[in-house]
Amino acid sequence: MECPSCGVDMVDFKSDDQTLRKCGDCGGLWVDVSDLNRMLLHHNLPGLESIGGKVDTDSLSGQCPDCQVEFVRVSGGDKSNPVSYETCESCGGIFLESDFQDASDFASAEKEIVAFFSTFSTKLKKKVSAG
Ligand SMILES: [Zn+2]
Ligand SMILES: [Zn+2]
Numbered sequence: 001m002e003c004p005s006c007g008v009d010m011v012d013f014k015s016d017d018q019t020l021r022k023c024g025d026c027g028g029l030w031v032d033v034s035d036l037n038r039m040l041l042h043h044n045l046p047g048l049e050s051i052g053g054k055v056d057t058d059s060l061s062g063q064c065p066d067c068q069v070e071f072v073r074v075s076g077g078d079k080s081n082p083v084s085y086e087t088c089e090s091c092g093g094i095f096l097e098s099d100f101q102d103a104s105d106f107a108s109a110e111k112e113i114v115a116f117f118s119t120f121s122t123k124l125k126k127k128v129s130a131g
Helices: 035-044 106-119 122-129
Strands: 011-013 019-022 029-032 054-056 072-077 080-085 091-096
Touching: 011 106, 019 106, 029 035, 029 106, 035 091, 035 106, 072 122, 080 106, 080 122, 106 122
Parallel strands: none
Antiparallel strands: 011 019, 019 029, 029 091, 054 072, 072 080, 080 091
């Protein structure tokens, strides 16, 4: 699969039954929504639906390389640390555009993704840390 942002082939990181993809060029990560939800729940974060965020309809964020469908950009975090991800409503793929160059295998990529979404869900933190 090609990186939605640079068009270069992404590298697969595999666990037993999950696959992540990383772009060696921009450091972006691609993850399926079902795999993402499992990671979030596993780390005591709410699932993607509950994490919320604001759909940013104004920004053009590219196309899903698999479906040729326009991404929807969802923004979260707070003012001092805004973050956003792109999602394909057709296949449910999630593209994290941030720079995850440190992620070199599945475990480290998963760590980066969990850190990303705990920043994303800043407003929920109180609730989350109780669990
Ligand atoms: Zn890229
Ligand atoms: Zn898609």
